[in-house]
Amino acid sequence: MSERVPRVAITPGEPAGIGPDLVCQLGMHASAAQRVVVADLELMRQRARQLSLPVEFTPFDADQPAVADHPGVMHVMPGVQISAPAQAGQLNPANAQYVLETLKKAADGCLQNLFSAMVTGPVHKGVINDAGITFTGHTEFLAERCGQVLPVMMLVADDLRVALLTTHLPLRAVADAVTAERLIAVLRILQADLQAKFKIDQPRIVVAGLNPHAGENGHLGDEECRIIIPVLDQLRREGMHLEGPLPADTLFTPRHLRDADAVLAMYHDQGLPVLKHVGFGHAVNITLGLPMIRTSVDHGTALDLAGTGQADIGSLEAALQMAVDLSQKAPLSSSASR
Numbered sequence: 033m034s035e036r037v038p039r040v041a042i043t044p045g046e047p048a049g050i051g052p053d054l055v056c057q058l059g060m061h062a063s064a065a066q067r068v069v070v071a072d073l074e075l076m077r078q079r080a081r082q083l084s085l086p087v088e089f090t091p092f093d094a095d096q097p098a099v100a101d102h103p104g105v106m107h108v109m110p111g112v113q114i115s116a117p118a119q120a121g122q123l124n125p126a127n128a129q130y131v132l133e134t135l136k137k138a139a140d141g142c143l144q145n146l147f148s149a150m151v152t153g154p155v156h157k158g159v160i161n162d163a164g165i166t167f168t169g170h171t172e173f174l175a176e177r178c179g180q181v182l183p184v185m186m187l188v189a190d191d192l193r194v195a196l197l198t199t200h201l202p203l204r205a206v207a208d209a210v211t212a213e214r215l216i217a218v219l220r221i222l223q224a225d226l227q228a229k230f231k232i233d234q235p236r237i238v239v240a241g242l243n244p245h246a247g248e249n250g251h252l253g254d255e256e257c258r259i260i261i262p263v264l265d266q267l268r269r270e271g272m273h274l275e276g277p278l279p280a281d282t283l284f285t286p287r288h289l290r291d292a293d294a295v296l297a298m299y300h301d302q303g304l305p306v307l308k309h310v311g312f313g314h315a316v317n318i319t320l321g322l323p324m325i326r327t328s329v330d331h332g333t334a335l336d337l338a339g340t341g342q343a344d345i346g347s348l349e350a351a352l353q354m355a356v357d358l359s360q361k362a363p364l365s366s367s368a369s370r
């Protein structure tokens with residue numbers, strides 16, 4: 033039987049950032065997948081010329097079978113047009129809607145089984161909001177596009193997987209978002225996706241406390257006693273393998289991580305600095321809880337590097353590889369991998 037060739041959508045993200053550069057760099061290498069870039073064709077050709085990279089961007093034809101990409105060739109989804117000419121390093125709110133259109137087309141293509149996964153380059157949250165559009169991140173945007181599901185952000189670097197209870201929230205709002213309902217839902221999604229996507233039968237999850245020293249028995253905050261401990265007890269009775277809540281300052285030490293399949297941090301900057309310290313440059317961001325596979329880079333738009341050819345492609349390569357691996361593990365419909 034012949035191997036399936038996954039067809040993977042790639043959104044370069046903010047046109048003024050390093051996303052288009054990295055996609056051009058990616059195009060220089062062969063791939064086990066057919067990579068379909070969801071972006072403006074002329075933007076991609078222009079950035080390849082700017083970087084002196086001999087990548088040929090050709091229009092994608094959905095009626096042709098997916099064939100693994102040769103070096104120097106990439107497909108671009110037709111009919112995706114930027115609003116204003118993009119200049120590397122110069123944000124322009126006029127292109128915010130274009131950026132969101134690329135995400136919608138890629139996500140809808142996944143939901144319709146045209147693509148087996150989507151890989152996202154970095155967007156600039158600020159410029160999208162400057163354009164008058166409320167936007168906190170791909171994670172929340174895609175969850176809404178998929179019908180208001182609860183998304184779980186997880187970043188992976190080497191053996192370390194760090195998932196977050198809350199995603200892009202101001203720190204002031206985090207404590208109120210630590211509710212029993214959210215914690216139960218997130219832990220169930222994390223367990224289910226570790227089983228389904230990562231093939232870990234009985235995942236062991238280490239859960240961080242919210243407060244210093246996990247609340248010091250209620251003397252430094254009561255979310256652990258009121259919410260986290262009772263929820264973990266309840267879910268343990270249901271058979272989940274949970275450790276914690278542990279003080280976050282010592283949770284990320286070899287003793288606790290040795291047997292852990294994933295860590296659940298309570299908020300963005302409790303978990304991600306550790307993960308990025310270990311793996312910035314080759315870590316992958318994956319959204320759990322969606323009815324599709326979405327992986328992403330571990331970095332932002334790096335406007336300072338856009339158009340220079342100096343941006344590191346490691347995380348985009350790792351995100352594509354994870355998307356291919358996951359889509360080969362997951363059952364696929366025929367159209368996304370013909």
Ligand SMILES: NC(=O)c1ccc[n+]([C@@H]2O[C@H](COP(=O)([O-])OP(=O)(O)OC[C@H]3O[C@@H](n4cnc5c(N)ncnc54)[C@H](O)[C@@H]3O)[C@@H](O)[C@H]2O)c1
Nearest residue numbers: 153154155156157158328329330331332333334336343344
């Ligand atoms: N996946 C995403 O869409 C994503 C992720 C993180 C941040 N962002 C957004 O990106 C924007 C800028 O954020 P930031 O400045 O905090 O983070 P950033 O990742 O853009 O930059 C942080 C530092 O890392 C460097 N860097 C980033 N990517 C690199 C690469 N591939 N190779 C070499 N160096 C690299 C930058 O030059 C900079 O010095 C913000 O709007 C933020 O919200 C988007």
Ligand SMILES: N[C@H](C(=O)O)[C@H](O)COP(=O)(O)O
Nearest residue numbers: 169170171172317328330331
């Ligand atoms: N929280 C992510 C990170 O720090 O890498 C980043 O902001 C991207 O998030 P989205 O994938 O939701 O855009």
